[in-house]
Amino acid sequence: MKNILLQTDVYKMGHMEQYAPGCNKVYSYLTARNEKTFPETVFFGLQYYIKKYLTQPITPEMGEEFLNYRKLILGSNSPEIEAKIRELCQLGYLPIEIKAVKEGTIMPIKNVLITITNTHPDFFWVVGFMESLLLKLWYTITVATCSYQYRKVVNRFFEATDDDALQALKDFQVHDFGYRGDSSEEGAAISGVAHLLSFLGSDDVPALPCAVEFYNADVNGEPIMLSVPASEHSVMCSFGREDEIEAFQHMIDLYPSGIVSIVSDTFDVYKVLTDFAERLKPAILQRDGKVVFRPDSGNPENIICGNPDAETGSDEWKGAIRLLDEKFGSSINTKGYKVLNPKVGLIYGDGMYMERYIRTLERLQKMGYAASNLVIGVGGILRNHSRDTLGFAIKATYVEVNGEPREIEKDPITDHKKKSHKGLLALVKNEQGYQTLDRCSPEQEGNSLLKTVFKDGKLVKETSLADIRQWLKEQEAQVESKVLV
Numbered sequence: 001m002k003n004i005l006l007q008t009d010v011y012k013m014g015h016m017e018q019y020a021p022g023c024n025k026v027y028s029y030l031t032a033r034n035e036k037t038f039p040e041t042v043f044f045g046l047q048y049y050i051k052k053y054l055t056q057p058i059t060p061e062m063g064e065e066f067l068n069y070r071k072l073i074l075g076s077n078s079p080e081i082e083a084k085i086r087e088l089c090q091l092g093y094l095p096i097e098i099k100a101v102k103e104g105t106i107m108p109i110k111n112v113l114i115t116i117t118n119t120h121p122d123f124f125w126v127v128g129f130m131e132s133l134l135l136k137l138w139y140t141i142t143v144a145t146c147s148y149q150y151r152k153v154v155n156r157f158f159e160a161t162d163d164d165a166l167q168a169l170k171d172f173q174v175h176d177f178g179y180r181g182d183s184s185e186e187g188a189a190i191s192g193v194a195h196l197l198s199f200l201g202s203d204d205v206p207a208l209p210c211a212v213e214f215y216n217a218d219v220n221g222e223p224i225m226l227s228v229p230a231s232e233h234s235v236m237c238s239f240g241r242e243d244e245i246e247a248f249q250h251m252i253d254l255y256p257s258g259i260v261s262i263v264s265d266t267f268d269v270y271k272v273l274t275d276f277a278e279r280l281k282p283a284i285l286q287r288d289g290k291v292v293f294r295p296d297s298g299n300p301e302n303i304i305c306g307n308p309d310a311e312t313g314s315d316e317w318k319g320a321i322r323l324l325d326e327k328f329g330s331s332i333n334t335k336g337y338k339v340l341n342p343k344v345g346l347i348y349g350d351g352m353y354m355e356r357y358i359r360t361l362e363r364l365q366k367m368g369y370a371a372s373n374l375v376i377g378v379g380g381i382l383r384n385h386s387r388d389t390l391g392f393a394i395k396a397t398y399v400e401v402n403g404e405p406r407e408i409e410k411d412p413i414t415d416h417k418k419k420s421h422k423g424l425l426a427l428v429k430n431e432q433g434y435q436t437l438d439r440c441s442p443e444q445e446g447n448s449l450l451k452t453v454f455k456d457g458k459l460v461k462e463t464s465l466a467d468i469r470q471w472l473k474e475q476e477a478q479v480e481s482k483v484l485v
Contacts, residue, residue, distance in 0.1 A: 004053055004094070005066040005085070007133045013070050016125035017080045024121035025400035026128060029425055030137060031436075033417060034391030035109040041390060042148045042472070043105045043113050044197060045140025046098070047463060048190050048214045050454050053133060054094055057457070063089035088123060093457025095120040096127055098134075099450035101427065104197060104468035106148070106475045109390065111436045112425045112450065113141075116394070119456055124399075131394045138392035139187065142385045144194035148472070149354060150174045150378070151198040155476070157361045157371035163334040166372045172226070173371070175201035177349050178379030190214075191383055192225075196465065197472055200226050201375070216464035224465065229254070230261035230294070241267060245276050252280065257288040261347060265297040270315035273323040281327065284343050292345040292375070295320055300348050300356060304374060305363040320346055321369055330369075337370040349377025395420040397438065407439060426450075 019026070032041050063085045071077050088095075100114040101107060116134065118124045154173045158166075176195040182188035185206060192207025193215060202225040211217035217224045231251055239247040244267060251262050264272040273293065277284075284291050295303050302308075306319030315323060321340075328341040340346070352360075361371050397420060399406050407423035423439035426448035437444065453461040 001056055002053065003062045003065055004056055004058065004133075005062050006069060007053060008129055009132045010073055012129050012132060013074065014081070015128050016084050017078060019125060020399070020401050022402035023124050023399055024403060025118060025398075026124045026396055027115065027117040027398035027424060028127055028131065028394050028396045029112045029116070029421065030114045030134065030392065030394045031112055031421075032109050032138075032141070032390040032392050034388065037389050038109070038145055038149055040106050040108050040145070041113070041141050042144040042197065043101050043107055043141060044103050044144040044194055044468070045137050045190060046100050046114065046453065047103060047459070048140065048193075048210075049134065049136065050098070050459050051214050054098075054130075054454055055457060055459055057092050058089050058094065059092070060086070060089045084125065088126065091120070091123070094126060094130065095123045095456055096130065096454070097452055097456075098454040099448070100453050101450060102468075102471060103463050104471040104475075106472070108434055111434050112421070112427050113137075115425060115450055128396065135387065135392060135394055138387040138390065139385075140190055140194050141392070142389050143191040143382050144197050145390070146354075146382050146385070147174070147176075147195045147198040150357070151476075153354070153358055153361070154371065157365065161333075161335055161337040161365055161370040162339075162372045166333075166339070166370070169372050171199055172201040173375055174199050175227070175347070175349070175375060175377045176204045176207070176379065176382065177377040178382050179204040179206065181380035182383055187383070193465070195382060196225055197468055200224075203227050203230075203377075211465050215468070216462070216466075218464075218466065222466060228259040228261055228292070231263050233263055233266050236263060236266040244272075245279060248272075248276055248280055249283070252283050252287060252291065255289070259290045259292060259345070261292040261294050263296060264293045265295045269295040269297070269303065269320070270323070273320055274315060274327070277324070277327045284328070287343065290343055290345050292347050293320065293324065294347045294349060296348065296350045300350065300352055301360045301363060304346065304348060304360055305367060321364065321367070321373060325369075333370060335370070336368075337365070338368050338373075339370050340373050345375065346373060347375040347377060349379075351381075352376040352378055353381050391417075393418075393420075397421050397425065398423050 066085055067077050067082060095118055096116055097119050098114055098116050116127050118127050154170050158170055176192060179188045189206035189210035192202060192204030193211045200223055208225055211224055236247045248262055251260055304320050307316050310316035324340055324344050328344045330338040330340050333339050357376060395410055397408060399408055409422035410420040412418050421438035424445040426437045426440045426444045427450050428435050
């Protein structure tokens, strides 16, 4: 069990004695301030941090360990610091209350997401002390937001190019390849769950037990995450360059039914999509399922859609989608777009960042192909962010000193983008959408859309992966209905 008192920054170790004398209450909020990357966030991850860290008891041993480490770092401990830490350990839990929006809420940037305040006047300083840990929400929220933005792209192109019969495939169009690209096992697990809010396809195994343990995912209910057997380059190379086609045949023989993904760029992807495809065609067509070809090297747009600068009529000029169409055929759906023979498919899992994915889908649409023909894999792209991507911050806006309220704010003259709200906050929703009100009365703050999820060491409002997914879909439907109107 990690010592929660050590999950902080050094400067937080001394703030407990730095507040104004007589301070007995601190009230802070979390928000995302940078709207340049995405206009909105998908709130996710608070329940993980509550269950993983905040609900654990605070023991005297933790307090002494904290004081020992603090002395090593800062050189000494004042009697006041020692007293406050030992009093907290005597209490045995974190005396704070956290209010938050529902996990899965699509929230425009610059709105309040959570508020934190103390429930005991002697422990006002715990609010700021927990800031460093709770700011880690930037990661889960940013990954959930990024995956949701991919989902919006999928929805848009499916709406334009795919008929109703294939709409269920949207859940699998963006596949999580990111376990190896994360910086830690913990990060891979919770970021993997963040992706699962918007898609079912994932190769991130740690996400599954994480979803079960921290988000009550039901292994006997609806699918949590799904994937397929897939080869890698070492597998293909083990057959030797001259016998590469035998590697393909071996994969087809191993998996006589269902979907199987075979990496196809080990040597010559165009040879695979022409010569190999022709020789394997009888086995592929007789097979009960789909063989998915995976080219993963080069410029994805040109590999998939064809290189316009290549020799006209060449395999490189045609691209993977047309080569598969030539070899296995396609049908025209109700919207007039081509859908490849269901016996074959295409996945690309390297460097498919958002702008490139959109350009690729736009090119496929112009070529007359439906969006469902292409699945992509993303990994590091989902996680290649920092706290600054969406500008996350926790700021105090209200304190009480000797019981007297003080509305406070941050407003640096050198950067007005960092100006904070002031006083107690409330989140409301009207015809214009969500709005954060500040300088609220206690009654207004109490009637906010922010609801208590943690109080005095206990998780008091719990949710599940299924609930979050459903809530996200409901919000998507609301957005789509407004667009149609």
